Structure formats: structure tokens, C-alpha cells
Amino acid sequence: MSSIVVEDLSIDFRRYSDRSPSLKDYISSFLKPGQVSSFSEYRAVNGVSLSIASGERVGIVGHNGAGKSTFLKALCNIYQPSHGSVRIQGRVAPLLEIGAGFHPEFTGRENIYLNGAILKYGKEELKQLEPEIIEFSEIEEFIDTPVKYYSTGMYLRLAFSLATAVQPQILILDEMFAGGDAAFVKKATERMSKLVNRSDIMILVSHDVNLLRRMCTRVIWMDHGKVKDDGLPDAVIDSYLAESGGK
Incomplete structure (x- = not known):
């Protein structure tokens, strides 16, 4: 509990x-x-x-x-x-400043591990989550490109996919996610609803x-x-x- x-x-x-x-x-x-x-x-x-x-x-x-x-x-x-x-x-999932821990010179894949460590995911856990994170973010062809070349939408999609990859016990949100194109926002909203419903505590x-x-x-x-x-x-x-x- x-x-x-x-x-x-x-x-x-x-x-x-x-x-x-x-x-x-x-x-x-x-x-x-x-x-x-x-x-x-x-x-x-x-x-x-x-x-x-x-x-x-x-x-x-x-x-x-x-x-x-x-x-x-x-x-x-x-x-x-x-x-x-x-x-x-x-376990806390902080969806505050999404992507704040990304390093612009690192690729999307490298930032999954860098930012994942900040979010307290283990290395083996991230290896298992990596394919799903990349698939959900819809940036497969750019995943090995430095994120400084990403559009704002691509950057937010990857950051959101990583931050919501694991069901948290405690979900902490500063405003709801509203980045990316309309199709991704719809998909992200559905994932957010599931996270909220399954979380033990939401703030x-x-x-x-x-x-x-x-x-x-x-x-x-x-x-x-x-x-x-x-x-x-x-x-x-x-x-x-x-x-x-x-x-």
C-alpha cells in the first residue's frame, strides 16, 4: 500500500x-x-x-x-x-518537466538509458522496456539520431513514452500531457487514463x-x-x- x-x-x-x-x-x-x-x-x-x-x-x-x-x-x-x-x-512516476533530463548530444536510444536512470529504472529493466518505448514514441527511424535534431513533437513523444513505460504506484502530474500531433495526443491521453486508473495514488x-x-x-x-x-x-x-x- x-x-x-x-x-x-x-x-x-x-x-x-x-x-x-x-x-x-x-x-x-x-x-x-x-x-x-x-x-x-x-x-x-x-x-x-x-x-x-x-x-x-x-x-x-x-x-x-x-x-x-x-x-x-x-x-x-x-x-x-x-x-x-x-x-x-x-514507486513514484514524476511527469513534471517531461524530457528535462535528456542530453541534446546523445541519441534517442542513449537518452532512454540516461533519463531512465534518472527515473530510477534499472539497466536490465530498461533493456526490456526499450522496444516498447521506441514503438510507442513512433520515432523508430530517428532513434539513433542525437535528440538536438528532433522536432519538439518527436522529443516530447520519446520523453512521454519513457516516463510512462512502467505503471507507477504513485503518479505525480504537473498539468496533463499536451504535446505532439493530434493522433499521438489521443494515444497519450488513453495511456494517461490507464496510468491514473491503475495508480495507487495520483497527485x-x-x-x-x-x-x-x-x-x-x-x-x-x-x-x-x-x-x-x-x-x-x-x-x-x-x-x-x-x-x-x-x-
Whole structure:
């Protein structure tokens, strides 16, 4: 049984000034520790505590900059907590920035193994999955070409095929997949539906509140890095829309 337990999670980032600090600035800062630095710190996620149980379909809403995507990346172990903890039981499939781990100089086939390792697939597992990944992506004749020569659609098809090759226990999505031509989007949507239906836990960030109402059993509203509301989809979404003016 899969589960997610988040306790007092905070994630801090540095916000740098527009100009790059010069060597003189660095030396001055070193010699005068009290001097104002060229960056400020801000808290993208602020003291979040929650748990998600097996069988839940969780949506996350909030304005841009509310901490939604940062929170998802913490769940996927992309960002480490500045404070607090994240405990996850179950295999996670993060469909966030699809293809972000691809190396432009490597071929499609080489990137299957590179990005597959990032997604924590074993080498033998990838050998078994490779034919199906290539077939689903529909780029067989270009699979040994460096991906820097791929069209955006080809790049996304390969990345999506790899990211969804194995049924996850925990599926984490930042918006739904919408890349490639119409025929591939239809095929990808069908695969996504199967992944969602078979996953033990699904977490979805989306600006499409109707999609969240339809797919989720629970919605979390994040605001300035904190959980503002957490409950049944209609109630939370209605409150969110009322405060944001229906946007």
C-alpha cells in the first residue's frame, strides 16, 4: 500500500538581484561579513504538513507562485527539504518537466538509458522496456539520431513514452500531457487514463478546475507556500474561485 507523509515541510530558495556580483563585490562581502549580499532568501513552501493515503486522487490549486510545483518536486525528491520531512512508500512516476533530463548530444536510444536512470529504472529493466518505448514514441527511424535534431513533437513523444513505460504506484502530474500531433495526443491521453486508473495514488496540479472536479477525490489549495484549504473538490475549488475572482 502506497502512502505519502509530509511533516512541517519548508523549502527555501535564494532570489538573486538582476546584476551579477563582480569580483570586487565578492571580496567586499568576504572582508565585511555584515555587508548586504546580492541575494535574498524566500520560502517557496512554508510549513506544510499532510498525508495522502492509498486510493486518493489529489488535486492542487493555487495562483502562480503559490508553491505548487515546488511542492511536487519535493515529493519527487528533486528538491530537498530545508526543514521538515517527506516520507513516501511506493514507486513514484514524476511527469513534471517531461524530457528535462535528456542530453541534446546523445541519441534517442542513449537518452532512454540516461533519463531512465534518472527515473530510477534499472539497466536490465530498461533493456526490456526499450522496444516498447521506441514503438510507442513512433520515432523508430530517428532513434539513433542525437535528440538536438528532433522536432519538439518527436522529443516530447520519446520523453512521454519513457516516463510512462512502467505503471507507477504513485503518479505525480504537473498539468496533463499536451504535446505532439493530434493522433499521438489521443494515444497519450488513453495511456494517461490507464496510468491514473491503475495508480495507487495520483497527485495533479492543474489550472483546469473542471478537470480537477472530474478526476479528484480531494483538492488542496496552496497560497504563498502554505496549505490554505484541504477537502472535497467542489468545496475547495468554489472557495478558491470565489477569492480569485473566478480566474
